[in-house]
Amino acid sequence: MRHKTEEIITPEIALSYRLSMMVTESFVCAEGYEYPVCPRCGITLEREYQAYCDRCGQALDWKKYGR
Ligand SMILES: [Zn+2]
Numbered sequence: 558m559r560h561k562t563e564e565i566i567t568p569e570i571a572l573s574y575r576l577s578m579m580v581t582e583s584f585v586c587a588e589g590y591e592y593p594v595c596p597r598c599g600i601t602l603e604r605e606y607q608a609y610c611d612r613c614g615q616a617l618d619w620k621k622y623g624r
Contacts, residue, residue: 574616577617580595580619605622606619
């Protein structure tokens, strides 16, 4: 996935997106639904166990998420 941003993507940053980050936080909305939160950019993810964040492209690791 390509990102249009002004920041310079160094090889280290590019690599950090491909190395999965643990999803550990979730957000509970007023209706009681629980949404996982992207560990990189902090948005709520629409689907659990998606491989990448829709917004920032961070690879996600779900091992620590949920019960
Ligand atoms: Zn993200």
